[in-house]
Amino acid sequence: MNHRCDxxxxxxxxxxxxxxxxxxxxxxxxxxxxxxxxxxxxxxxxVEAEGIYLPVVEANVKYRAPARFNDIVTIETVVADTTRxxxxxxxxxxxxxxxxxxxxxxxxxxxxxxxxxxxPASVAQLL
Amino acid sequence: MNHRCDxxxxxxxxxxxxxxxxxxxxxxxxxxxxxxxxxxxxxxxxVEAEGIYLPVVEANVKYRAPARFNDIVTIETVVADTTRxxxxxxxxxxxxxxxxxxxxxxxxxxxxxxxxxxxPASVAQLL
Amino acid sequence: MNHRCDxxxxxxxxxxxxxxxxxxxxxxxxxxxxxxxxxxxxxxxxVEAEGIYLPVVEANVKYRAPARFNDIVTIETVVADTTRxxxxxxxxxxxxxxxxxxxxxxxxxxxxxxxxxxxPASVAQLL
Amino acid sequence: MNHRCDxxxxxxxxxxxxxxxxxxxxxxxxxxxxxxxxxxxxxxxxVEAEGIYLPVVEANVKYRAPARFNDIVTIETVVADTTRxxxxxxxxxxxxxxxxxxxxxxxxxxxxxxxxxxxPASVAQLL
Numbered sequence: 001m002n003h004r005c006d007x008x009x010x011x012x013x014x015x016x017x018x019x020x021x022x023x024x025x026x027x028x029x030x031x032x033x034x035x036x037x038x039x040x041x042x043x044x045x046x047v048e049a050e051g052i053y054l055p056v057v058e059a060n061v062k063y064r065a066p067a068r069f070n071d072i073v074t075i076e077t078v079v080a081d082t083t084r085x086x087x088x089x090x091x092x093x094x095x096x097x098x099x100x101x102x103x104x105x106x107x108x109x110x111x112x113x114x115x116x117x118x119x120p121a122s123v124a125q126l127l
Numbered sequence: 128m129n130h131r132c133d134x135x136x137x138x139x140x141x142x143x144x145x146x147x148x149x150x151x152x153x154x155x156x157x158x159x160x161x162x163x164x165x166x167x168x169x170x171x172x173x174v175e176a177e178g179i180y181l182p183v184v185e186a187n188v189k190y191r192a193p194a195r196f197n198d199i200v201t202i203e204t205v206v207a208d209t210t211r212x213x214x215x216x217x218x219x220x221x222x223x224x225x226x227x228x229x230x231x232x233x234x235x236x237x238x239x240x241x242x243x244x245x246x247p248a249s250v251a252q253l254l
Numbered sequence: 255m256n257h258r259c260d261x262x263x264x265x266x267x268x269x270x271x272x273x274x275x276x277x278x279x280x281x282x283x284x285x286x287x288x289x290x291x292x293x294x295x296x297x298x299x300x301v302e303a304e305g306i307y308l309p310v311v312e313a314n315v316k317y318r319a320p321a322r323f324n325d326i327v328t329i330e331t332v333v334a335d336t337t338r339x340x341x342x343x344x345x346x347x348x349x350x351x352x353x354x355x356x357x358x359x360x361x362x363x364x365x366x367x368x369x370x371x372x373x374p375a376s377v378a379q380l381l
Numbered sequence: 382m383n384h385r386c387d388x389x390x391x392x393x394x395x396x397x398x399x400x401x402x403x404x405x406x407x408x409x410x411x412x413x414x415x416x417x418x419x420x421x422x423x424x425x426x427x428v429e430a431e432g433i434y435l436p437v438v439e440a441n442v443k444y445r446a447p448a449r450f451n452d453i454v455t456i457e458t459v460v461a462d463t464t465r466x467x468x469x470x471x472x473x474x475x476x477x478x479x480x481x482x483x484x485x486x487x488x489x490x491x492x493x494x495x496x497x498x499x500x501p502a503s504v505a506q507l508l
Contacts, residue, residue: 010415012150012408014143016196021139022310022359023280027393030277034391034451045451056276060314066368069143070415070426105276114320137288139281149437149486150407154266157404161264161324172324183403187441193495197288197299232403241447266404268397270450275393323397 002078003036009071019066025101026059029091032077033105036089042125052120054087054107061103071095079126085109085116087123129205130163136198146193152228153186156218159204160232163216169252179247181214181234188230198222206253212236212243214250256332257290263325273320279355280313283345286331287359290343296379306374308341308361315357325349333380339363339370341377383459384417390452400447406482407440410472413458414486417470423506433501435468435488442484452476460507466490466497468504 007028015021037044047054067073073093080090087107093100111117134155142148164171174181194200200220207217214234220227238244261282269275291298301308321327327347334344341361347354365371388409396402418425428435448454454474461471468488474481492498 008412008415008419010408010411011142011144012148012411015138016141016143016145017138017307017309018143019309022313023139023277023284026277026280027391030391030393031389034389038389038451053271055271055273055320056317058314058316059276060312062312063310066309070419135285135288135292137281137284139284144434144436146436149440150404150411153404153407154264157264157266158262161262165262165324180398182398182400182447183444185441185443186403187439189439190437193436197292265396265398266402269392270395270397270399271392272397277393 002076003032003039004074004076005032005035007031007073007075009067009069009073011069014069019068022061022063025061025063025093025103028073028075028093029059029089029103029105032075032091033089035075036077036079037126040125042122047120047122050120051112052117053110055110056105057108058106059103061101063101065098065100067093067095067100073100080104082119082123082127084118087119129203130159130166131201131203132159132162134158134200134202136194136196136200138196141196146195149188149190152188152190152220152230155200155202155220156186156204156216156230156232159202159218160216162202163204163206164253167252169249174247174249177247178239179244180237182237183232184235185233186230188228190228192225192227194220194222194227200227207231209246209250209254211245214246256330257286257293258328258330259286259289261285261327261329263321263323263327265323268323273322276315276317279315279317279347279357282327282329282347283313283331283343283357283359286329286345287343289329290331290333291380294379296376301374301376304374305366306371307364309364310359311362312360313357315355317355319352319354321347321349321354327354334358336373336377336381338372341373383457384413384420385455385457386413386416388412388454388456390448390450390454392450395450400449403442403444406442406444406474406484409454409456409474410440410458410470410484410486413456413472414470416456417458417460418507421506423503428501428503431501432493433498434491436491437486438467438489439487440484442482444482446479446481448474448476448481454481461485463500463504463508465499468500
């Protein structure tokens, strides 16, 4: 059930330590879940058009080893858990077999007014 | 008529060459014009609420000298020119008296459908 | 012992949900600890010149309320804990009295070869 | 002689106008030239290891149409021109046949001290 996609690290992802800057791992996590959604025909824009949003309410990253310029990083994404209102993704970033980072994001469904709401039925497609 | 504000370069702005990554200069230019607008009580959000947007249609940057981690960069911004539909800002980034970069952004007023429209009257406050 | 500094959210920090993108909170956390270091005369570049690095090994963010374009966000930073090798910072992002986000970063001292090493003595200045 | 590669726009690339933020086009340009280099076995890290850097000295972008979340943007890159010291890339960003943006970056070869130097011989591989 894991989804995998690849991403080449660009110069703009690195910092002066010569490694991928720590905030960019969250960008790669988002790329992982966006590609997972696309691969499962989950249309996030349609959900937004219905007035349901899935903002991140918590994120956690453990940094195991540096990603460097020009590395091809594999982003592994899994839908880890759902409740009526929340959705949790798990992620691993790998270079070959080396785990560079792992983490999670927790999302809560809200309506336009920012109130908690039920996840859209289409979330079932992600599972 | 120039507006000046300061910005401290963070680690996340640098790349592995040890200098500010070249796309981030456009972020500093935006900071310059946002602070200029705030200082002249120009309410960009109110303009957007009227359905007028001012997207960038052209940007140019000349990179003169590197900005480094922890540098306090002065952003100098000026409204360089306006027509009925377009607005041009000029920028210089400085560290003390050294010019690090200079450039321009050209903005065109559009409506929600993306059609060119007249600049809002409130633009006069910027001049 | 908390350090506070302010940051104005720019357009480039937002995403199409109209709020600050979730990775940018980590950039604000870095700004918080960089300003804290500057205010306590801790010279991180000097530490790097000695061959000691303090990469982030874990980051956690809880998102409480959205930060929006033009908001002045107060970044509150505290050195939460140290061991011989690790340093933990705690952060809160606030708009007036509203907590927008809170989180931590855990840093480990490493040498150029990436091996754990003792924190430099100058870390005491941060406490 | 044009190189083409694809990039999916993520949420983090957009801003509250619902389109790709204007600084991110420069990130896509860098991705274009990095992929072009990789496809022609040009090892930029090896050039850096020799002490030669190719920083951007000028960048220009013309924004023709918005790129949106989830768009697959084609990045078209060409080595437009070289002198003994400088290298110019041209870029177009497309969605299907629609040109979203076009621009150039001009790079100058410098040594570690920041002095202009000759382009490395390996640049010929890019042509």
